[in-house]
C-alpha cells in the first residue's frame with residue numbers, strides 16, 4: 001500500500017532515471033500538458049509537483065529509475081512527517097553524485113547518526129559562541145554592507161538606464177560572512193583566489209544540476225570521464241579542495257590552542273584534545289571531516305542567503321508602495337544617521353513582515369534537501385518502505401490554501417496582527433522543520449535583516465524604465481534563484 005502516483009515505466013521509472021525535478025519536469029511533456037490544464041503558469045518543478053498532488057493526494061509516489069520517492073505536500077503532511085516521525089524521516093538518501101563528492105561526510109548529506117550528530121552539535125555551538133549569541137557577527141555583516149554601499153555608490157554613477165546586476169556584490173558580502181566565521185579571514189571582492197573559489201563553487205553547483213551531470217546518478221562511472229562537463233566538475237572539485245585544504249594547513253601551522261581565532265581553530269583544538277584522550281580511537285573529529293564541514297557551510301550558507309536578499313530587492317522594485325512603507329518605518333525608528341542593528345528588529349515589524357513575506361513567496365530551498373526513510377513505516381495510512389526518498393515540498397507549504405489566505409498574493413500584512421505586531425506562524429517554515437532543520441537559520445535571519453534594512457535605508461530600487469519584470473518563478477537549481485535582473489538604484 002505505497003502512496004499512489006503515476007504508473008512508472010519499466011526500469012526508468014516515471015522520469016527516466018534522473019533525480020532533480022527541474023530536469024524531470026522539463027522532459028515530461030505528458031505531465032506538462034496535464035499540469036498546464038490546471039495551472040496558467042509555466043511550471044516550475046515545485047509548482048508541478050504541487051499540481052500533481054491535486055491528482056494523487058498530499059502524499060504521492062514517483063519513481064526515479066527504480067528509486068521510490070514520496071512527495072509530501074502541504075503544511076499538515078510535512079509537519080506530521082518531520083515532527084511526529086523524526087526517527088524515521090531524518091536520514092539522507094545516497095544520491096550517487098552527492099555521495100561521490102561529499103563521501104557522506106560533513107553535515108548536510110551525512111546519514112542520520114553519530115557523525116552527523118557530533119558535527120552538527122559542534123558546529124552549531126561553535127558558531128553560536130562566535131556570533132549567534134553574542135552578536136559579534138554584526139560588525140562582520142556591517143563590513144560587507146559598507147563594501148556594498150561604497151561599490152554601489154560608484155556603480156550608480158557609471159550605470160546607464162539599463163540598471164545594475166547586484167548578484168556579485170551581494171554574493172561576495174554573504175560569502176564573506178561565512179568566510180570570516182569559518183576561515184577567519186575576509187576577502188576583498190577582487191581577491192583573485194577567493195573570487196576563483198566562489199566562481200568555481202557557483203559554476204560547480206550550476207553544472208551539477210545539468211542534464212549530463214545528472215546522468216551520473218544512473219551511471220556513476222560517468223563522473224570519471226576525462227571530457228566535457230564531467231572533467232569540468234572534477235576540476236572544480238579539485239580546485240576547491242586545494243583552496244580549503246591550504247587554508248586548513250595554514251591554520252594548523254599557526255595554531256595557538258589558547259587563542260582560537262575561528263571555527264577551524266576551534267575544531268582543530270577539539271580534534272587534538274580527542275586524539276590525546278582515552279577514547280582517541282572513537283573520535284569523530286578529523287581534518288578530513290573538517291574539510292567537508294567547511295564545504296557544507298559555504299554551500300548551504302552562500303547561495304541561499306544571497307538569493308533571498310536578491311529576491312527581496314526584486315520584490316521591492318516590483319512593489320514600490322511596500323518599499324516606501326518599509327523605508328518610512330526605518331526612517332522613523334533608525335533615522336538616517338545610525339546603521340540599523342539587530343536590537344531595532346522588535347521596533348521594525350513591517351520590515352520584518354516584508355522579509356518574511358518575500359521568503360514565503362520565494363522559498364529558496366523549495367523542495368528542501370531530500371530526506372530518506374530509515375526503516376519501513378506506516379504513515380497516514382500508507383506504507384513507506386525503508387530507503388524511500390522523501391521530498392518535503394516546502395514551496396507547497398507556503399502556497400497551501402488551507403493555511404494561507406490568497407497564497408499567491410504578495411502581502412506583508414499577513415504577518416502582522418491587529419496591533420501591527422509580527423505574527424509568528426507555525427506554517428512558516430522556509431528553513432525546514434524537525435531534526436534536520438536548517439542549522440544556519442539564526443545566522444541567515446540576522447544577515448537578511450541587517451542587509452535588507454541597510455539597503456532600504458540607503459537606496460531605492462526600481463526596475464529599469466520600459467523593462468518588464470523577470471519571470472517570478474525563478475531559476476530552479478540547488479536553490480531557487482531569481483531569473484537574472486537589473487535594477488536602477490537611487491541613493492536616498
Ligand code: HEM
Pocket residue numbers: 107108109120296297300301302304305308364365368369370394430431432433435436437438439440441443444
Ligand atoms: C539545511 C534553508 C541559510 C546551513 C537547510 C534546509 C533548508 C534550509 C530548507 C533543509 C532542511 C531539511 O533537510 O529538512 C535555508 C535558507 C537559508 C539558509 C532558506 C537562507 C535564507 C543557511 C546558512 C547556513 C546554513 C547561512 C550556514 C551557516 C545549513 C546546514 C543544513 C541546512 C548545515 C543541513 C542541516 C542538516 O542536515 O542537519 N537549510 N538555509 N543554511 N542549512 Fe540552511
